[in-house]
Amino acid sequence: MASRLLHRLRHALAGEAAGAEGPEVEEFPESSELEDDTEGLSTRLSGTLSFSNEEEEDEELGDPCEPGLPRDVGVTENGDQSPSPAERPGSSQLTRQLQDLWRRSRSSLVPQRLLFEVTNASVLYTIYLIRSGQFDKAPATIARRYSDFERLNRRLRRQFSCDMAGVSFPRKRLRRNFTAETIAKRSRAFEQFLAHLHSITEIRRSAAFLEFFFLRDLQAAQRLTCSGMYQEALATWSNAYRLQDKLGICNSGRFLLTLAGLAVCHQELDELSEAHCYCEKALQLLEAQDSHPLLEPFLQAHIHLSWKVGKEKHQSEARLQGLPGSGVARQQQLTLKEFLIKEALD
Incomplete structure (x- = not known):
């Protein structure tokens, strides 16, 4: 039974890898594509978005906090991945595939030493600003409504129309707009939204972006x-x-x-x-x-x-x-x- 599940998972991962070599998919879809409220966003954004130094990015084999990521692959002195102690080539190959997929999902944004975490409570979204790469004992916190994000989005699109062309913004839904599932998905979308804005130098330094916080x-x-x-x-x-x-x-x-x-x-x-x-x-x-x-x-x-x-x-x-x-x-x-x-x- 376990081998059958592993076989199916391998084929699914191989299908993702093959699809990645096809036509290039836009990383930040237009807001019209988010009519269903962030359905197009990667499920890997179910946690937080962390940005660290580029040298740290190169050294990591994967995020140890990412749920479900295998951790049984070692590293030899020359930097190559070593097989598991039980010499399981299938498991090692699966691990490398998952790690490659994880690295590809993190490589679309410029690394910065700032982490945005958006949580929700009813209609208010709580945003934590935390320095990555170290224990931040005093994270900064703000609470914003959907309308606050919407106002920021409008201001930035007026001022930086070219830079904002590729930045997605989650739309409100006509039905089930305040369900727990919708708000949770939108929280993940706002994490991606803020992270994308912060990756663009001109926007990151703009008064509109800074004063939002x-x-x-x-x-x-x-x-x-x-x-x-x-x-x-x-x-x-x-x-x-x-x-x-x-x-x-x-x-x-x-x-x-x-x-x-x-x-x-x-x-x-x-x-x-x-x-x-x-x-x-x-x-x-x-x-x-x-x-x-x-x-x-x-x-x-x-x-x-x-x-x-x-x-x-x-x-x-x-x-x-x-x-x-x-x-x-x-x-x-x-x-x-x-x-x-x-x-x-x-």
Whole structure:
């Protein structure tokens, strides 16, 4: 019985391999082809999409976390696959076929060190951003509706029509749109959608793509800070910090505003050492800039906090004195908290 099943599986795999040599199939079908909600997507996307360094990609024989992937094939010193201890040529051949299919399924996207995982709960989709290749103890998380993905898709197609021509987007279904099966399939489709977007350099760096992840957190954190809800605001600023860190934009104006929010909330909660630390991070980013609107507020806050926690403040005082502008103009300068509250986030 087992040999008969193995024989059938071998023939099925051989049919897939033969089909792969036929006419080239479009890797990212147009959205019209996804009318049945991601039926055309590979079943290998039932987990998460992980992107790692290219050298790591070459070294892997397969993903050890992929369900059902045989793990009884060794590697000799020259890199060749060795037969199993029981010298089972049929099993070894089957293993190599599965590994080849797995590698082909992963080779369509440019490897990046970021992983998107989309899970669902009713109509909200939870997205985890996790660094691959290492244990990420602080993944960033957001929750988005289908309409949020749809809005991102429209913005990017207007701005990057050529790049977006090959990116598929799952359509809503007229019937059974909110069944558990449909939402689960759409979660896998959104993983592929975000992964494809992230593989295109221009889109990955665009404001539309980046703000899809963190702008809402910044706006919520700003509202909470203005309302004096510093503990709640701190959690939201912290998540926005992690999101921007994962996306690799730690030198942008939005990131500096995030550092300002963290410093202000920690200071209001009497956590002065933490507030001082975020001020120092910001001043390191502003080291080569003398005209940034946040430079003086950060210097003022750093001097005050350094005095409070007993840290060295002479360098910040000297830099503040060296900034252009009269003493009267400096007295009218907004504090870090005032700047944070008045900054328009849209």
